[in-house]
Amino acid sequence: MSSVIMEPRKNLVCLGAGFMSGLVAAEVARDSHNYSVVAITKGPWWDYVSDFSTTKYDEWGVGLGRKYDSPLPVQSTTIRNSPTQFALPVRRYTMPIQYHALGHGVGGAAQHYGGTMGRQGPWGYKQQSLSDAAYPGKLAQIQPNNDLQDWPLDYAGYEPYYHKWELVYGLCGTNNGSPTDTSSDMNYPWMDPSYGSKYPMPPHPLTPVATQFRDACLATSPPQGAKFTSYHPFPHVSSLASQPYTNVPYGVPVNPCVYDGYCGGNCNYACETGAKANAAYRTIPAAMATGNFKLVTNAYIFRLVWDATSHTVTEAHYYDAQGNVHIQQGDVFFNGMWGYNMIRIMLLSGVGVPYQYNSGLGTGTGSVGRGLTNGYAPYTGTAASGTLNIGANSYSAGNASGGSVDIYDLMDDNFDHTNLNFIGGAQIGMGGYAGGGPGNITLAGNVSPSNTGVGGTFKAKQKDKYLPTTTNVGATPFAPDIPTYDHYVDLDPHYTDIYGDPLSRLTYDWTANMYNGATYLATIVAQILTKMGASNVKVGATPAQVHNDWWGHHLRGGCRIGKDPTSSVFNSWNQHWLSGAPGPNIGSNYFAAGEITNTAGDTVPSGTHVAGPQSWRAAEGIRQYLQTPGLLTP
Amino acid sequence: MPVLKIPRKAQRIVAPFVESRVPGPEEFVVLSEPLLNATLKLARLLKGCKSKWALSGDAGELVSGVSIPADHLSILTTAEGCEEISYRLVENVVQPPRIVERKLDREAKIGKEPYPVQMKSHEARFRIEGQRLHVYGGLQIRIGDWEWGDPLEYEPEYVYVGSEKLPVVPLRLKTELYIGLGWMDRVKKINEAMVRRHHGPGFGG
Numbered sequence: 136m137s138s139v140i141m142e143p144r145k146n147l148v149c150l151g152a153g154f155m156s157g158l159v160a161a162e163v164a165r166d167s168h169n170y171s172v173v174a175i176t177k178g179p180w181w182d183y184v185s186d187f188s189t190t191k192y193d194e195w196g197v198g199l200g201r202k203y204d205s206p207l208p209v210q211s212t213t214i215r216n217s218p219t220q221f222a223l224p225v226r227r228y229t230m231p232i233q234y235h236a237l238g239h240g241v242g243g244a245a246q247h248y249g250g251t252m253g254r255q256g257p258w259g260y261k262q263q264s265l266s267d268a269a270y271p272g273k274l275a276q277i278q279p280n281n282d283l284q285d286w287p288l289d290y291a292g293y294e295p296y297y298h299k300w301e302l303v304y305g306l307c308g309t310n311n312g313s314p315t316d317t318s319s320d321m322n323y324p325w326m327d328p329s330y331g332s333k334y335p336m337p338p339h340p341l342t343p344v345a346t347q348f349r350d351a352c353l354a355t356s357p358p359q360g361a362k363f364t365s366y367h368p369f370p371h372v373s374s375l376a377s378q379p380y381t382n383v384p385y386g387v388p389v390n391p392c393v394y395d396g397y398c399g400g401n402c403n404y405a406c407e408t409g410a411k412a413n414a415a416y417r418t419i420p421a422a423m424a425t426g427n428f429k430l431v432t433n434a435y436i437f438r439l440v441w442d443a444t445s446h447t448v449t450e451a452h453y454y455d456a457q458g459n460v461h462i463q464q465g466d467v468f469f470n471g472m473w474g475y476n477m478i479r480i481m482l483l484s485g486v487g488v489p490y491q492y493n494s495g496l497g498t499g500t501g502s503v504g505r506g507l508t509n510g511y512a513p514y515t516g517t518a519a520s521g522t523l524n525i526g527a528n529s530y531s532a533g534n535a536s537g538g539s540v541d542i543y544d545l546m547d548d549n550f551d552h553t554n555l556n557f558i559g560g561a562q563i564g565m566g567g568y569a570g571g572g573p574g575n576i577t578l579a580g581n582v583s584p585s586n587t588g589v590g591g592t593f594k595a596k597q598k599d600k601y602l603p604t605t606t607n608v609g610a611t612p613f614a615p616d617i618p619t620y621d622h623y624v625d626l627d628p629h630y631t632d633i634y635g636d637p638l639s640r641l642t643y644d645w646t647a648n649m650y651n652g653a654t655y656l657a658t659i660v661a662q663i664l665t666k667m668g669a670s671n672v673k674v675g676a677t678p679a680q681v682h683n684d685w686w687g688h689h690l691r692g693g694c695r696i697g698k699d700p701t702s703s704v705f706n707s708w709n710q711h712w713l714s715g716a717p718g719p720n721i722g723s724n725y726f727a728a729g730e731i732t733n734t735a736g737d738t739v740p741s742g743t744h745v746a747g748p749q750s751w752r753a754a755e756g757i758r759q760y761l762q763t764p765g766l767l768t769p
Numbered sequence: 770m771p772v773l774k775i776p777r778k779a780q781r782i783v784a785p786f787v788e789s790r791v792p793g794p795e796e797f798v799v800l801s802e803p804l805l806n807a808t809l810k811l812a813r814l815l816k817g818c819k820s821k822w823a824l825s826g827d828a829g830e831l832v833s834g835v836s837i838p839a840d841h842l843s844i845l846t847t848a849e850g851c852e853e854i855s856y857r858l859v860e861n862v863v864q865p866p867r868i869v870e871r872k873l874d875r876e877a878k879i880g881k882e883p884y885p886v887q888m889k890s891h892e893a894r895f896r897i898e899g900q901r902l903h904v905y906g907g908l909q910i911r912i913g914d915w916e917w918g919d920p921l922e923y924e925p926e927y928v929y930v931g932s933e934k935l936p937v938v939p940l941r942l943k944t945e946l947y948i949g950l951g952w953m954d955r956v957k958k959i960n961e962a963m964v965r966r967h968h969g970p971g972f973g974g
Contacts (some may be wrong), residue, residue, distance in 0.1 A: 138779055139777055139778070139779060178786075178787065178789075179786070179787040179788065179789030180789045180790065180791045180792070181789075182790075182792075183965070184964060184965055206784075206785050208785065209784050209785065239787075240787070240789070302931050302932070305929075331932055332932030335929060335931055335932040336929050378927070378928065378929045378934075379832070379833060379834065379926075379927075379928040379929065379966075380928065380929045380930075381800055381805070381808075381831075381832045381928065381929070381930040381931070382931070383805065383809070383930070383931035384802055384805060385799060385802075386799040386800030386801060386802065386804070386805040387797075387799050388799075388800070388831060388832055388833070388834045389834075390834055390965060390966045391966075393966075393967060408965065408966055408967070409965070420797040420799060421797075421799060423792070423793075423794045423796075423797045424794055424797045424798075424799050425794075426794050428794075430791050432789045432791055433786045433787070433789060435784070437776075438773075438775045438776075440775065441772070452775060452777075454779075454780060454782070454784075456784065456786045458779050458780045458782050458784075459779050460776070460777060460778065460779050460780075483772075483773050484772060484773075485772030633782055633784055634776075634780055634782060636773065637773075
C-alpha cells in the first residue's frame with residue numbers, strides 16, 4: 136500500500152547528486168555548524184566495481200540500450216527547431232539524431248562522460264560588452280535577435296573558485312595556453328601562479344598525432360590580424376585521473392585511469408576504477424564521512440512547494456520506487472539537476488517567472504527557460520580535414536579525453552574581427568587516443584555491409600578500422616553559440632512523463648555565429664594541417680540552412696545567472712532573484728548551478744568546468760544564507 | 770502557466786529502477802583535513818631531499834587507496850635519510866634521531882602460534898601542522914627470537930595529494946610484510962584496494 140511520508144527537516148536539500156550537488160553537499164555538511172544535508176536523486180548509487188567492472192563491456196546494452204542512463208520511458212523531453220513547429224518527444228538514445236546520454240543516479244552524467252575539461256577565458260564572461268565595445272553594431276548585424284548578456288562576475292572573480300574546484304575533482308593538465316598567466320591576459324584563461332601548481336595532476340601521455348599537431352602549431356605563422364605572435368599549444372585538460380590522487384581539501388583517495396579503452400566513443404562507458412571524476416567518488420564520500428549527510432536514491436522529484444509570502448521554497452516532493460510520496464522540508468534548497476530538468480521542475484512548481492517568447496515582437500519576457508544555447512559542435516558543419524601518414528591501433532586502449540593537444544589562440548578575441556561576420560572563435564584540438572572507445576556497435580561504426588558491400592571489401596574495411604595505416608585529422612571550428620530570443624525551454628502542451636506531468640520542450644537550432652566562424656576558421660586550421668604534413672587537405676563547407684539534429688547533452692543557458700533580475704534567474708551567488716515577483720527583492724532560499732546556469736560562453740570543451748566554480752560560490756552563498764537569510768550582496 | 774496542482778496521493782506506477790545499496794558513512798575512509806594539511810606541508814618541506822624516503826604506515830596506505838583510517842604520518846627511509854629529514858625538519862623536531870628498539874602492540878601469527886614482533890630503526894619524531902610524524906630509518910623487524918631481518922628496501926611509488934607528488938611505500942612490499950607477520954586482515958584490505966584499482970583480482974588472485 137503506497138502512502139505519503141514526511142521526512143525529517145534538513146538544513147539543506149540538494150536536488151540531484153551530480154557534479155554540482157555533490158560539491159555543495161560536501162561543503163555545507165563539512166561546515167563547523169554541523170548542518171544537516173540530504174541529496175535526492177532519481178537513480179541508484181553506482182559501485183564502480185560491482186556495477187561496472189564486468190558489465191560495462193556490453194556495447195549493445197551501453198551504446199544502444201543506454202542501460203546506465205536516465206530511462207526515457209519515465210521521463211524525456213520534446214524537441215523542435217523553431218517556435219512554429221510541433222515538438223516531438225525523444226523516444227530512444229541513438230546516434231546521430233538523438234544523443235543525450237543523460238546521467239542517472241549518484242554522479243549523474245559524469246559517470247560516463249569523456250572527462251574533457253578546459254576553463255572559459257576572460258572574454259567569455261564579458262562577451263557582450265567586450266564585443267559591443269570593440270565592434271559596435273556587429274552583434275546586431277550577425278544575430279539581430281540576440282539575447283546575449285555578460286556574466287555577473289568576471290574571470291578574475293571566478294578564478295579562485297576554479298582552482299578549488301579543480302583540486303576537489305582532480306584535473307590533469309599543465310596550463311591553458313596563456314602566454315603570461317596574469318590578469319592582463321584577456322584572451323586566455325590564465326592561472327594565478329600564487330596557487331603554486333596549475334592543474335593538480337600531469338596530463339595524460341601525448342600521442343604521435345598530438346605531438347605532430349603541437350610541432351606544426353609552433354611552426355605555423357599566426358593568421359592575419361592575430362593578436363598573438365605564435366601559437367600556444369598545450370596538453371588537453373582532462374578530469375580522468377592520470378595518477379593515484381587524494382583530493383584537497385576532502386582527503387578522498389582516487390584511483391588512476393587504467394587506459395582500458397572502454398571509455399569514450401559513442402558508447403560513453405562508465406569507469407570501473409572510478410577514475411572519471413564525478414560526485415560519487417570525489418565529493419559525496421566527503422559529505423558521507425561527516426555523518427551529517429543523507430543520500431536518497433531511486434527518488435523522482437516531481438514538485439517544489441513555493442511559498443509566495445515568504446518567497447521561499449519550503450518542500451520538495453518525490454516519489455520513491457514503490458510510488459510513495461515523500462515530503463522533504465528544508466531551510467535551503469539547491470538545484471543541481473541536469474540541464475532542462477532544472478528548468479522543468481521550476482516551471483512545474485511555479486518557481487521564478489517562466490520565459491514567454493513573443494513571436495510577433497521577436498523578443499520575450501521572463502527568465503526561466505530563456506537563453507538556451509548548445510555547447511557542442513554541429514554534428515554536420517563546416518570542417519577542415521586531411522590525412523596523416525601515421526598508423527594507429529584502434530583496439531581498446533587509452534581513454535576518452537587524454538593524449539591530445541589544444542590551442543586556444545583561435546578563440547575569443549585573439550584576432551581582429553573588424554571585417555569578420557562573427558565574434559569569438561574556436562578551441563582546436565587533435566590527437567586523442569585512437570582506441571579510446573569502441574564505436575557504437577561495430578556495424579554502426581561506419582563499417583557495415585550497407586556501405587562497404589560484403590565479403591572481402593567488408594573484411595578489409597574492418598581490418599582498416601582497427602589497424603589503420605593512416606589517420607584522419609581535422610576540426611569543425613564553430614564559433615560560440617549566441618543566445619537568441621527564439622531558443623528556449625518551456626513545458627510541452629502535449630507530452631507527459633510516466634506520472635502525467637508535462638515534459639520539457641526544447642526549441643533550438645544552430646545560430647549564424649557558429650557557422651560564420653567555422654567558415655572562416657576552417658581555412659586557418661587547414662594551414663596547420665598542411666604544416667603537419669597531412670595530405671588531401673580540404674575544407675568542406677556545409678550550408679547554413681542545415682538544421683540542428685544533434686540534441687547534445689551540453690545544453691547551456693536557459694536558467695542563467697546575471698546582473699538583471701528581469702532577464703536572469705539567479706544572481707552572482709547563484710541565488711534565486713525572485714525576478715518579477717511581487718514585493719521587494721529579498722532573495723530566496725533557492726540556489727542552483729550547472730551548465731544550464733551558464734550565462735554565455737566561448738567554445739571551451741566543457742561547460743561543466745565552467746559551471747563548477749558557480750557551485751563552489753553557491754556553497755559559500757548557502758552557508759552565508761543559513762547564518763543570515765536574505766539577499767546576498769555581491 | 771499556472772502552477773500545476775501538487776498531487777499528495779501516492780501513485781500506482783511501476784517505474785524501472787536499478788536496485789541500489791547506499792554505502793554507510795563508515796565505508797568512506799578519507800584522510801582527515803589536519804593530516805591532509807600536514808601531508809601537504811611535509812611534501813613541500815622535503816622537496817629536494819636527497820635520501821630515499823616514502824610515506825608509510827596507515828596514511829601511506831590510505832593515499833594509495835586502502836580503506837584504512839590513519840591518525841598520524843609515518844616515513845620509511847634509510848639511516849642517513851633519518852638524519853637528513855631531521856635536518857630539514859629541524860623546527861619540527863620532537864625527538865631527534867636515535868636507534869630505538871621497540872616491541873609492537875600487535876603480535877605476529879605464524880601458523881596458529883602468536884609471536885612477539887620487535888622493530889629496530891633510526892627513529893625520529895616530529896610535529897607538522899600539529900600532527901604526529903614518525904620517521905623510521907633502516908627499519909629492521911624480528912619475529913620472536915629469530916634473527917633480525919635485513920633493513921626494509923623498496924622502490925617508492927608515487928601518488929598525488931593535491932598538487933604535491935609524494936613517494937609512498939609500495940603496497941606490494943606492505944603485502945609481503947603483512948603476509949610474513951600473518952596479519953591477513955591487512956592483506957585483505959590491500960587486496961580489496963587492488964581489486965578496485967585494477968578492476969580485477971588483487972595480489973595472489
